[in-house]
Amino acid sequence: MNKILTLFLFFLCSWANAQIVLKIADVDSREPLANVRASAGGELLGRSDQRGEMRISSSESLLLHFELEGYESMSREVGPGKELTLLMAKRIMNLSEVTVSAFESERPILEQSSSIAVVTEQDFSRFNETSIVNSFNTKPGVRIEERAPASYRISIRGSSLRAPFGVRNVKVYWNEVPFTAPDGTTALNLLDLSNIRNAEVIKGPSGSIYGAGNGGVVNLHSPANPVGGRLSADFMAGDFGMSRYRLGISQQVGNGGFEASYVSQKSDGYREHSAMDRQVFQLGGFFDVSAKQEIRTQLLVSDLDYQIPGGLNADQLAEDPTQARPGSVGQNSSIAQQSVFASIGHLYRFSSKFKNSTTLYLNTNDFENPFILDYKKELGFGYGGRTAFTFDGKLAGKDLRLIAGGEYQSSLTDAQNFGNRAGVADTVRFADKLRATQGFLFQQAEWNLSEDLMLTIALSENFSSLEVDRQIDASGGTTGLQTRKFDPIVVPRFAVNYQFNTYSGVYGSISSGFSPPTIDEVRTNEGSLNLDLEAEKGVNYEVGYRLGKGKLNLDLTAFYFKLDQTITTYTNPQGVVLFRNAGSTDQKGIEAAIDYALIRSQTAFVRDLKIGTAFTGNYFTFANYQQGDNDFSGNDLTGVSPNTLVSRLDLRTAPGFYLNFTHQYVDEIPLNDANTVYQDAYNLVNTRFGWARSFAGKWELEAFAGVDNLLNESYSLGNDLNPFGGRYYQPAPTRNWYGGVKVGFLY
Missing domain, CATH: 2.40.170.20 (TonB-dependent receptor, beta-barrel domain)
Structure with a gap:
């Protein structure tokens, strides 16, 4: 009985050590990436699931090649029994590959019926990262002003006419939560740039979904x-x-x-x-x-x-x-x-x-x-x-x-x-x-x-x-x-x-x-x-x-x-x-x-x-x-x-x-x-x-x-x-x- 148990435990350990465990995510957002293809020697070995996870059975080291549409391909040599987190970087994206969640409807930006500017972490890292000003100001129709350090004004299509100071006439959400106060002002300067991974700017009146704010x-x-x-x-x-x-x-x-x-x-x-x-x-x-x-x-x-x-x-x-x-x-x-x-x-999904x-x-x-x-x-x-x-x-x-x-x-x-x-x-x-x-x-x-x-x-x-x-x-x-x-x-x-x-x-x-x-x-x-x-x-x-x-x-x-x-x-x-x-x-x-x-x-x-x-x-x-x-x-x-x-x-x-x-x-x-x-x-x-x-x-x-x-x-x-x-x-x-x-x- 002891020999059988020993052999069984040995089998389990051998099987575990023969597993290559991978977790794959976006390098910027850290979101799990599903359907990443892993191959070795031209042979497809598996795809990542919705959690970005993948297990590959192998008793020897493999040179794995990873591919996903819209992302840069990458290769890694991985040995058996290893757990590895991989971060994949997006290729230079075109509009047909960008998805936004504006107007409570997650769709590719080409299907959105509104003018929307997307500001990514790559935009933020082009500048000194002490404020949001420079990155947002590279987008047409958007202008953020900083009259003194941390004293912001946001103007979308000239909407700052009535804002001698502070952010007014623009509605701001942070992680789907109203960040603009009910009196119409926004203390945007309370956020550091590191608290923002990306931003979507909807230009023009959007009251049909977001309420007050012409900007x-x-x-x-x-x-x-x-x-x-x-x-x-x-x-x-x-x-x-x-x-x-x-x-x-x-x-x-x-x-x-x-x-x-x-x-x-x-x-x-x-x-x-x-x-x-x-x-x-x-x-x-x-x-x-x-x-x-x-x-x-x-x-x-x-x-x-x-x-x-x-x-x-x-x-x-x-x-x-x-x-x-x-x-x-x-x-x-x-x-x-x-x-x-x-x-x-x-978030609750009643059905698909x-x-x-x-x-x-x-x-x-x-x-x-x-x-x-x-x-x-x-x-x-x-x-x-x-x-x-x-x-x-x-x-x-x-x-x-x-x-x-x-x-x-x-x-x-x-x-x-x-x-x-x-x-x-x-x-x-x-x-x-x-x-x-x-x-x-x-x-x-x-x-x-x-x-x-x-x-x-x-x-x-x-x-x-x-x-x-x-x-x-x-x-x-x-x-x-x-x-x-x-x-x-x-x-x-x-x-x-x-x-x-x-x-x-x-x-x-x-x-x-x-x-x-x-x-x-x-x-x-x-x-x-x-x-x-x-x-x-x-x-x-x-x-x-x-x-x-x-x-x-x-x-x-x-x-x-x-x-x-x-x-x-x-x-x-x-x-x-x-x-x-x-x-x-x-x-x-x-x-x-x-x-x-x-x-x-x-x-x-x-x-x-x-x-x-x-x-x-x-x-x-x-x-x-x-x-x-x-x-x-x-x-x-x-x-x-x-x-x-x-x-x-x-x-x-x-x-x-x-x-x-x-x-x-x-x-x-x-x-x-x-x-x-x-x-x-x-x-x-x-x-x-x-x-x-x-x-x-x-x-x-x-x-x-x-x-x-x-x-x-x-x-x-x-x-x-x-x-x-x-x-x-x-x-x-x-x-x-x-x-x-x-x-x-x-x-």
Whole structure:
């Protein structure tokens, strides 16, 4: 009996040792890769399953060759009894191979009936990785401004007109969770770039699925579920006292796993009083409960402090562009913000044709903002969620996809405004309890009328309200509850998509949009309440053509957006930014993106050589805008460059050396509604070069350096519009260098 048991155990050990266990994933997203073919000597030995796993029986070492459409092939020698994690890199992708999840419908981008820009991790790593600005600004129709380190504005097709600071009029989601607060503002600066793996930017009104926001939608996705285990560390340093380091770990646990990271970034800033200090901790979990259920969790803890140097007038700019606005230093004009954001998402597949995805979130926010004119403190709490049901069926024998769901958000904020005495909060001026609520239901049908033609009809019903309960008003003004409930708004969208073949197609859409004023626009810093502000409403007409074949990508879009009740800014003599509805605007635009791979080889010294160009033409005017005796009708829309051109070159070699080169031309920008002051056109050149290799299937190493603003241009990356005293300019950094290393270990 003992001999039989011994032989049985020996057989089991021998059989186990004869197994080669492989786990295969995407090098960027760490998503498992299914259907990877493994062969040896021309013989197919197996394919990876949905979990990216594969087992090959062999009692000897094998030279395995791995292949998957859209990915670079690779070879590895693997011995029996070994477990190995392989990371495969995508080839230079064309549009026919890109899949996006916009409008709650995961489809190839050629089948999407909307203008969508995809920003990948490769786009992020072309620059210094301290912010999202440069990578997003390579996409047509998209412009992110950074008036000071970590002080962002997002403009999609000129939508930042009403955003003197912060992110407004654009809806942002992070891992399918609403990251935009229910009052319409987004604290995008709480995220580090490492918290974003890729992004999809939907340009133009998208309210039929995403609710308020005429500018569009930004869907951000963080690192996905891990395969195997990985430790990583990054360090970077640069001019103006910049330093950044990151520590990360990802670990597969069963069919799920977790990923955690900690990032610290600091800089002294180019200008006086423009330092920034941010620490971000992220913990994400993925749990594959069963074949039907998945659970995802996210925890984000962010601690951000940054100084606000303020705008300069022309004389101050000429005298010394590095100086702060007079008063900013003495009053410690700055922002300190601590936030916790937690979410849980659940995916349930009722059948192969019917599923539901639901996400819920909670967040807290402690905000402190000493400014030249006052001192603001806010303590807020928010919650909300989103759910979407998807059904794939048939109608009249043709494929039909139905999507229906809803979203709800609410926030409560205790807000106090004090006097500012040398950077210290003084006597309270007014104090409010604020509540913002927004919710909507959405429905969408995608019907394939033929193999080549798809019709989309979508609709949402939107509800929103603001409450300001004034507790204290030291000036003797009215106290008590004041409410603004906006009329329910129905937002439709109609679109068609026609595919000429597998690599090209056209689309057209008509979509409505709306954008109610935010609390910061209704409740201004000097204490007034502007509850009469109306929501912006607009209609967008759009046509587009896409081609993705071989080495060539081409994406062309033309649109016309008619916006009514446009919200614009002006500044009173005390320097307080105020808001008003300013009639209507006509916004005509064209967008074009062309990419071409000059070289794509797996054997030559130069493995990849790719060039690309993105052009944005925004020909926006005030259609009907009169303020007092001033008639601005026909003037160019404030803060919008009519022409922007971005050119890119990317080179990668067999030894691992690479070069990324970017040139951006920005046409002159009108800085006031009267079009009497412009920022001059400028040329911005950025480059990054480095070396990256992996060793023994375990180690990953990269060393890099780069230079921003190579031509040493004088420009502002985010001007103040219609300011009092001519303080238009927020000077951006001159030429500056950076360098760093990245290390990763697979275990």
